[in-house]
Amino acid sequence: MLKVEKSAKNLDEAIELAAQELGVSKDEVAYEVTRQGSKGLMKFILGSLGSEVEIVAWRKADEEPAEKPAKPAKTPKADKAPAPEKLEKPAKAKNEPDEDFVIPKSAVDDAKYFVSELLTKIGLTFDLHIKLERNVINIDISGEKMGLLIGKRGDTIDAVQMLTVLYVNRNKNMPYVKVNLDTENYRSKREATLVRLAHGLERNVLKEKKAITLEPMTANERRIIHSALQNNPKIKTYSIGEEPNRRIVVALNKPDETQE
Numbered sequence: 001m002l003k004v005e006k007s008a009k010n011l012d013e014a015i016e017l018a019a020q021e022l023g024v025s026k027d028e029v030a031y032e033v034t035r036q037g038s039k040g041l042m043k044f045i046l047g048s049l050g051s052e053v054e055i056v057a058w059r060k061a062d063e064e065p066a067e068k069p070a071k072p073a074k075t076p077k078a079d080k081a082p083a084p085e086k087l088e089k090p091a092k093a094k095n096e097p098d099e100d101f102v103i104p105k106s107a108v109d110d111a112k113y114f115v116s117e118l119l120t121k122i123g124l125t126f127d128l129h130i131k132l133e134r135n136v137i138n139i140d141i142s143g144e145k146m147g148l149l150i151g152k153r154g155d156t157i158d159a160v161q162m163l164t165v166l167y168v169n170r171n172k173n174m175p176y177v178k179v180n181l182d183t184e185n186y187r188s189k190r191e192a193t194l195v196r197l198a199h200g201l202e203r204n205v206l207k208e209k210k211a212i213t214l215e216p217m218t219a220n221e222r223r224i225i226h227s228a229l230q231n232n233p234k235i236k237t238y239s240i241g242e243e244p245n246r247r248i249v250v251a252l253n254k255p256d257e258t259q260e
Contacts, residue, residue, distance in 0.1 A: 018057035211251035
């Protein structure tokens with residue numbers, strides 16, 4: 001499936017550019033937002049990084065069948081769990097690293113420099129602990145007032161992570177390097193919270209026989225919900241809406257049930 005990356009001052013313009021390159025109308029373009037403009041301190045610090053919105057786009061007609069809503073089973077056998085939603089998978093980077101890829105020291109130095117400068121400007125005292133694995137730079141941050149770094153539902157640490165990835169990968173000729181930021185085991189704690197939430201919703205849907213729509217979540221959080229419920233044949237999960245307001249629906253998977 002052909003995918004293109006486009007950046008522009010706003011989402012509509014980015015979609016238009018993608019449609020032109022793909023040779024289709026805007027209505028025939030599917031896309032995922034990979035970066036949105038920053039505000040306040042983030043925008044001041046990163047003002048030189050470029051455009052406000054970046055997307056990965058592809059033709060809707062090229063989407064795999066698994067991305068379409070699951071069809072009811074034709075046999076009286078137990079319902080099968082729907083296939084994991086393909087659209088929730090992150091788009092592959094253009095410069096996929098080779099198996100023997102080693103992260104350049106310059107990329108590690110860039111990540112350390114950027115995170116250190118940003119957290120210093122925010123006013124935090126911290127230590128960075130770095131662990132490398134193939135094309136991923138894992139940075140664990142320790143210090144006081146880490147709640148300020150985490151932010152509401154992880155919004156701040158996610159934003160810092162996204163901006164660090166952009167800074168490290170500003171050299172387009174280098175294979176794509178991922179950066180994962182964590183502090184006080186926030187990531188694992190958040191995942192455990194989302195898994196508990198998913199199973200609570202699962203029980204409610206089975207009891208009330210009504211679909212439940214969640215609040216907007218990041219792509220990573222949606223993947224956790226999908227994964228937590230994928231083995232229950234009585235439940236299906238799917239996403240609706242556009243980024244950044246894309247959200248999950250948890251519903252019954254029985255064709256003879258009416259969803260409200």
